[in-house]
Amino acid sequence: xxxxxxILALADVSMAFGAVRALQGVSLELRGGEIHAxxxxxxxxxxxxxxxxxxxxxxxxxxxLLDGTPQDFHGPGDAQQAGVAVIYxxxxxxxxxxxxxxxxxxxxxxxxFGRIDRxxxxxxTARLFERLGVTLDPDRAARGLSxxxxxxxxxxxxxxxxxxxxxxxxxxxxxxxxxxxxxxTVARTLREQGCALLFIxxxxxxxxxxxxxxxxxxxxxxxxxxxxxxxxxxxxVQRMVGRELDALYPKQDTTPGEAVLKVSRLTxxxxxxxxxxDVRAGEIVALAGLVGAGRSEVARAVFGVDRYDAGGVQVxxxxxxxxxxxxxxxxxxxxxxxxxRQQGLVMAASIERNIGLTGLRSLRRGPVVSRKAERDRxxxxxxxxxxxxxxxxxxxxxxSGGNQQKVVLAKWLSTEPSVLIVxxxxxxxxxxxxxxxxxxxxxxxxxxxxxxxxxxxxxxxxGMADRVLVMYEGRLAAEIPRAxxxxxxxxxxxxxxTRQEAA
Amino acid sequence: MAPEAPAKTxxxxxxxxxxxxxxxxxxxxxIVTALLIVVFAGGAxxxxxxxxxxxxxxxxxxxxxxxxxxxxxxxxxxAAEVDLSVASVLGLCSALFGALWNAGWAxxxxxxxxxLIGALGGLVNGLLVTRLGxxxxxxxxxxxxxxxxxxxxxxxxxxxxxxxxNYADMAVKTVPGTPIPYPFALFVVLAIATAIVLxxxxxxxxxxxxxxxxxxxFFAGIRVKRIKLLLFVVSGxxxxxxxAVYTLxxxxxxxxxxxxxxxxxxxxxxxxxxxxxxxxxxxxGVVAGVLLIGLLRNLLMLRDVATEIQSIVTGLLLIVxxxxxxxxxxxxxxxxxxxxxxxxxx
Numbered sequence: 001x002x003x004x005x006x007i008l009a010l011a012d013v014s015m016a017f018g019a020v021r022a023l024q025g026v027s028l029e030l031r032g033g034e035i036h037a038x039x040x041x042x043x044x045x046x047x048x049x050x051x052x053x054x055x056x057x058x059x060x061x062x063x064x065l066l067d068g069t070p071q072d073f074h075g076p077g078d079a080q081q082a083g084v085a086v087i088y089x090x091x092x093x094x095x096x097x098x099x100x101x102x103x104x105x106x107x108x109x110x111x112x113f114g115r116i117d118r119x120x121x122x123x124x125t126a127r128l129f130e131r132l133g134v135t136l137d138p139d140r141a142a143r144g145l146s147x148x149x150x151x152x153x154x155x156x157x158x159x160x161x162x163x164x165x166x167x168x169x170x171x172x173x174x175x176x177x178x179x180x181x182x183x184x185t186v187a188r189t190l191r192e193q194g195c196a197l198l199f200i201x202x203x204x205x206x207x208x209x210x211x212x213x214x215x216x217x218x219x220x221x222x223x224x225x226x227x228x229x230x231x232x233x234x235x236x237v238q239r240m241v242g243r244e245l246d247a248l249y250p251k252q253d254t255t256p257g258e259a260v261l262k263v264s265r266l267t268x269x270x271x272x273x274x275x276x277x278d279v280r281a282g283e284i285v286a287l288a289g290l291v292g293a294g295r296s297e298v299a300r301a302v303f304g305v306d307r308y309d310a311g312g313v314q315v316x317x318x319x320x321x322x323x324x325x326x327x328x329x330x331x332x333x334x335x336x337x338x339x340x341r342q343q344g345l346v347m348a349a350s351i352e353r354n355i356g357l358t359g360l361r362s363l364r365r366g367p368v369v370s371r372k373a374e375r376d377r378x379x380x381x382x383x384x385x386x387x388x389x390x391x392x393x394x395x396x397x398x399x400s401g402g403n404q405q406k407v408v409l410a411k412w413l414s415t416e417p418s419v420l421i422v423x424x425x426x427x428x429x430x431x432x433x434x435x436x437x438x439x440x441x442x443x444x445x446x447x448x449x450x451x452x453x454x455x456x457x458x459x460x461x462x463g464m465a466d467r468v469l470v471m472y473e474g475r476l477a478a479e480i481p482r483a484x485x486x487x488x489x490x491x492x493x494x495x496x497x498t499r500q501e502a503a
Numbered sequence: 504m505a506p507e508a509p510a511k512t513x514x515x516x517x518x519x520x521x522x523x524x525x526x527x528x529x530x531x532x533x534i535v536t537a538l539l540i541v542v543f544a545g546g547a548x549x550x551x552x553x554x555x556x557x558x559x560x561x562x563x564x565x566x567x568x569x570x571x572x573x574x575x576x577x578x579x580x581x582a583a584e585v586d587l588s589v590a591s592v593l594g595l596c597s598a599l600f601g602a603l604w605n606a607g608w609a610x611x612x613x614x615x616x617x618x619l620i621g622a623l624g625g626l627v628n629g630l631l632v633t634r635l636g637x638x639x640x641x642x643x644x645x646x647x648x649x650x651x652x653x654x655x656x657x658x659x660x661x662x663x664x665x666x667x668x669n670y671a672d673m674a675v676k677t678v679p680g681t682p683i684p685y686p687f688a689l690f691v692v693l694a695i696a697t698a699i700v701l702x703x704x705x706x707x708x709x710x711x712x713x714x715x716x717x718x719x720x721f722f723a724g725i726r727v728k729r730i731k732l733l734l735f736v737v738s739g740x741x742x743x744x745x746x747a748v749y750t751l752x753x754x755x756x757x758x759x760x761x762x763x764x765x766x767x768x769x770x771x772x773x774x775x776x777x778x779x780x781x782x783x784x785x786x787x788g789v790v791a792g793v794l795l796i797g798l799l800r801n802l803l804m805l806r807d808v809a810t811e812i813q814s815i816v817t818g819l820l821l822i823v824x825x826x827x828x829x830x831x832x833x834x835x836x837x838x839x840x841x842x843x844x845x846x847x848x849x
Contacts (some may be wrong), residue, residue, distance in 0.1 A: 305722060329724040337722055346716040348782060357712055357723045360705030368703040411723070 004032045005068065007196045008053065008084060008165045013062030015048055022048040025062070026222045028215055030165055030196040035187060037207040037228070038200045040217035041240055041458060046200055049217070050169050053198070054086045055079030085158030086167045091150040095143035100125035102142050103157045128156040131193075132186050148179035155186060166190060167198045172206055173292050184210055202290045203495050204233045216240055233497070234488060241458055241487040249463025250439050252446045256466065257281035260450040261333070261419045263302060266311035271297045272474040275311070279419065279450040284441060286465035287454045289494045293471040295454045296338050299421050302452075303335040304328040315419060329358065334417035336408050338424050338454075340401070344408040347397040351389055352378035354396050355411045381410035386436065402433030409440070420444065423454045438464055458487055472496045531776030531828055532788025539795045546802045553805060560682035564675060564752065566797035567686035568593065568745040568761065572768045573775075574690075574697045575738040577789045579639075580772055581701065583714040583781025584632065584731060587643040589742040590764035591650035592624045594757075596746030598654040601663030601756025610670055614747050621743020622736050624650055629735030633728040639735075647765070654758035663756040674751035686748045698786040706730065714781025763814075770821040771796045779825060796820070 006029035015023040023045045030036055040046050051057045052064065055073030063070045066082050073079045093102045100121045101108075109124065111117035125138035134152050142153065151171055158166060168187070172180045187197055187210060199211055207214060208228055216223040216239040223239045259278035266275045272294035279285045287295045300306040302313050307323040314320065315331040328335075337343035345354050355378040356363055363373045378392050385406045389399060396407050405425070412420065425441070426434040441464060445451050455461050461468055468485045470478040470493035478493035547554035572589050579586055596617040603613045624646065631642045678688050701707040712720040713727055721727050750756045775792030777784030796817065803813045 325722065326724045326726055335722065342716070342718050343722045344719060346712045346719045346782075348715045349712065353708065353711075357708065357720070357725070360708055360725075364705060368699065369705050369708060 004034075006031050006065070007067060009065040009068075010049070010052065010059075011063045011065060013049075013052060013059040013064070015052065015057060015059050015061075021220050023052075023059070023217075023220045026217065026220075027062075028222075028225070030198055032164070032194045032196050033191055034213065035191055035197040035199055035211045037211035037214040038198055038217070039204075039207060039214055039236060039240055044217040044240070045220040046217060047169070048220075050086060050167055050198075050200070053079070053084060053165075053167055055084070080161060080163075083162055083164040084167070085155075085161065085163035085165070086169060087151055087154050087158070087171055089170045089173050090147060091154040093142040093145070093150055093153060096141060098139050098141055099136060099145070099153055100138035102153055103128065103160055107160075124160065125156065128159055131159065131189075132156060133189055134182070134186065146179070148175050148183065151183065152186065155190075159190075163195070165196045165198070167200075169200050170202065171199075172201055172203060173290070180206065204236055204491075205495070205497070207236070208233065237488055237491050241491070249460070250435070250442055251284070251464055252442045254282040254446050254466070256283040257448065260316055261302070261452065262314040263298075264312050264314070266298065266301060266308055266313065268297065268301055268306065268308045272301075272471070275471075275476055277469055277476065277479070279452050281418070281448045281450050282445055283466045284445045284451040284453055284464055286461040286468045287452060287471065288456075288458070288461045288468050288490050289471035289477075291456060293494070294474040295471050296423050298471070299335060299423050299452070299454055300337075302328070303333055303421060305335075329415060329417075332416075332418035334358075334412035334415055334420050336405075336412055336420070336422040336425060338427075340404055340408055344411075345396050345404060348395055350393045351382070351387075351396055351399075351407055352392040354407055355381060355414060358411050358415045377414055378410070381414055385410055385440065400429075402429035405429055405433070405437065409437070413444070417449070419450045419452065421452045421454070424456065425453060426455075426457065426460060458490060461485070461490065462487065470494050531824075532785050532791060535775060535788055535791040535795060535824075539791050539798070542795060542798050542802070546798060550802060550805050553802065556682040558801070558805070560677055560684060562797055562801035563682070563687040564684035565801070566793065567684065567690060567752070568749050569764060569767050569771060569796070570687065570690040570793045571693065571745045571748070572738075572742055572764070573771050573789055573793050574693055574786075575734065575741050576768050576772050577697065577775070577777055577784065577786060578701060578710060579734050579738060580769075580777045580779060581714050581781060581784050582710045582731060582734060583717070584639040584734065585643065585769070585779075586625075586628060586639065586735060586738045587765050587769075588624065588628060588646040588650055589738060589745075589768060590761045591647045591654065592621050592739055592742035593746040593749060593761040593764060594759060595624070595650045595654040595657070596620060596743040597750045597756050597760040598658035598758040600747060600750045601661070602657050604666065604756070605663050610667065614744075617743045617747055618740055621739040621741070621746070623739070624743070625736040625739020626732070628739070629732035632735065633732050651758070651762075658756065658758045660758070664754055666751055666754055671751050671754055674748055686752070694786065694790055701786050710734075711782055714778075714783070716782075766821075767796060767817060770817055770824070774820055774824040776824075776828070778828075792824075 008030045010026060010028045013023055013026050014021070026045070026049065028049070038046055038049065048057065052059050055076045055078050058073065064073060065071065071082060073082070094105065097105070103125050104121050108116040109120040122138050129136050129138070132152065132155065136149060136152060142150070145153070155166065171183060175183065187199070191197060199207070201207055211228055213225060214228050214231070214236065215225040216236065218240060257280055259280045261279040264276045267273050275298050277285070287298065289295050297306065301308040304320065304323050304325045304327060312319055313322070315333060318331060320331055321327050341347060346357070352375050356369070356374040359377065360369060363369045363377065365373065375392060382389065382392065387406045387410070388403050396404055399407065422441070426437050429437070438460070441451055441453065453464060462485055465485065466482050468480045468490055469476055470480065470490055472494060473496065477496065480489055480493070552558055576586060576589070599617060599620060600613055603616070604610070628639070628643055628646055631637050632639045673685055675684060677684050683691070701710065709720060709725045709730060712723065712725060713730065717727060746760070749760055771793040772789055773779060774795060775784065775789030777789060799816060799820070800813060803816060
């Protein structure tokens with residue numbers, strides 16, 4: 001196959017958000033008639049790269065080249081004009097408009113007197129679907145379309161704008177096997193028609209199935225761009241994760257005690273199935289897996305903010321009634337949720353009110369809440385967690401992400417729980433605070449707390465956990481003791497390869 | 504360029520210190536209280552009949568129902584909900600009062616029954632909001648019409664009068680030695696109780712959290728639905744009781760009693776500085792807002808201003824009270840942005 005010149009390229013691109021260097025000197029070439037894979041862990045810089053290509057971000061350094069000419073995208077509109085289209089994991093269509101109307105939204109062909117030429121819209125849409133080799137009714141409403149079909153509509157929309165570069169950001173995460181196969185057929189069709197495609201997926205077998213070359217990012221740096229031919233999945237994982245674990249993960253050795261949290265055969269239809277595990281006192285158990293594998297959903301059900309259909313949760317031998325966070329708290333469970341800003345904190349309220357919110361009963365003196373007790377509780381935890389703040393009466397919204405997370409931790413640790421569930425405890429916080437949170441979790445476990453930690457950060461999982469539970473598509477795929485947990489074993493289970501080998 | 508630089512470098516420090524003192528002064532409830540004093544003083548100087556014991560007593564009595572209903576309404580709005588059916592619950596209870604009294608029931612039996620009906624009306628609102636997840640604005644617009652309709656079913660367009668003197672007296676007589684009528688005295692007691700609940704108890708903390716960020720409140724183990732249901736029931740109970748007061752005060756039970764009263768209540772609550780989006784407000788502000796509305800209505804009446812103009816004034820006040828804090832916030836935001844975009848002095 002002869003090398004065609006790149007349609008779209010990045011040359012030595014760097015990008016920083018505050019102190020965080022998201023990309024450093026990354027180059028990438030997307031050629032016509034080629035499907036190129038982008039691999040890397042969460043946080044490696046893939047999203048930032050996609051956003052630069054899509055015109056959402058402008059790089060601090062380096063250039064975006066279209067047909068060899070430097071471009072200055074001032075927004076997503078510019079990138080679309082230039083023929084770059086992004087297909088996201090979950091497209092956003094107008095549910096009440098028809099498929100055809102969605103495709104031509106804002107650019108409808110006109111008939112006489114400025115009326116929309118519905119027949120042309122329909123015919124044009126049918127032609128696009130034919131070109132993609134799919135059968136979809138242009139007249140049906142977008143509401144109720146499967147995610148796979150919605151993606152097809154998005155791809156058709158991109159083609160109707162004469163897109164030559166198609167970026168697919170984890171398009172398969174929510175698709176079934178057949179749907180993935182159809183998407184791949186469409187992708188190959190576009191490749192034959194000369195488009196350049198960038199494909200992002202956590203599922204390694206898909207990358208090997210679909211793509212010719214792969215670019216791997218790690219910590220914002222370009223590790224390699226190479227032919228997939230001759231590469232093994234293990235090689236690719238090595239490139240994605242190969243990193244030293246250091247003082248970021250000060251895990252103390254502990255002797256686990258009794259099982260405090262027992263989850264048995266927990267099932268929520270369509271979300272997770274038959275999930276059973278224990279967490280013992282003094283133990284940190286990590287729940288690993290890909291985004292969308294059902295980890296947070298299990299945590300939410302255990303804590304009672306979501307209901308479950310079958311199975312049960314026991315704390316200290318007592319069975320919890322499902323669907324009640326109040327009961328879960330009374331039994332000694334605390335949940336530091338994934339979405340700090342929506343679920344963890346009342347952003348407009350003060351630090352002391354937020355920390356006090358979980359202890360309204362215990363702060364009571366007679367019928368009223370004691371302001372002194374409320375302030376003491378907040379001040380006490382602020383010191384213990386080394387919170388950086390001006391006044392306890394300041395709104396938590398003014399704190400940095402790391403300090404906000406400390407407030408959430410303070411809010412929950414002050415309930416003196418016996419089980420602490422932390423969902424992505426260090427997402428979006430700086431490295432220094434991250435190490436502090438890890439030290440805290442380690443100390444708490446050493447004092448006998450049972451910790452269940454959900455994390456997409458593999459080094460964090462390996463560095464902190466006594467045991468690693470791995471979820472894949474709503475089920476527990478593997479349980480790996482600390483000694484055997486490596487990036488390779490966890491990634492293998494998280495991408496479903498363990499099960500395939502077993503089958 | 505150069506000569507300006509020193510002035511610019513000095514400015515930020517002064518600016519940084521300024522907002523704290525200023526923010527305290529521009530608190531909305533403080534402004535409303537100040538406005539209340541101004542209106543009172545202006546009324547006393549400009550209208551001869553205003554500052555008399557008889558008139559003030561009448562003005563406070565006339566305000567009783569609005570004032571009483573404003574208390575649970577404050578709790579609801581802080582929790583980012585609203586109850587528009589209160590005036591219709593009042594009307595329904597007034598109509599029932601008349602019908603049952605005509606049928607020969609004793610007042611001692613009627614009033615507890617009315618309160619039960621109010622609780623039921625509130626329960627229906629609360630269940631529709633919490634179980635079905637419907638917005639309270641829509642639910643209570645529906646029940647507002649429904650309950651008013653029931654009031655006409657109960658009493659038609661008749662009016663029932665001739666209530667016993669000892670009960671009528673309780674609705675209009677003043678606490679001995681003061682110009683304060685008994686219903687308003689009850690408001691004062693309940694206002695203190697509500698202020699304690701809102702500002703000093705766990706329930707109050709929970710209400711602010713629900714109004715500001717319901718999901719975070721739920722994740723913190725707060726029984727959001729149960730609390731909301733309770734608020735709607737309390738709102739219904741208070742509206743029912745206000746219906747009894749209204750009926751006795753005017754000595755007339757009619758199905759159309761208190762039509763449009765819910766708007767005056769909401770105007771008073773918003774004028775008192777409670778954020779219609781929830782999560783912010785003080786009960787002191789609401790008390791000031793209630794009094795301000797009452798005094799204005801009284802002044803306009805003394806000056807023989809037509810009722811249409813009175814409702815125009817209420818409407819304008821409502822809009823101004825919702826708009827002003829937002830404009831202030833916008834201006835502040837714009838200023839901060841403007842400052843932020845200035846080149847830093849080298």
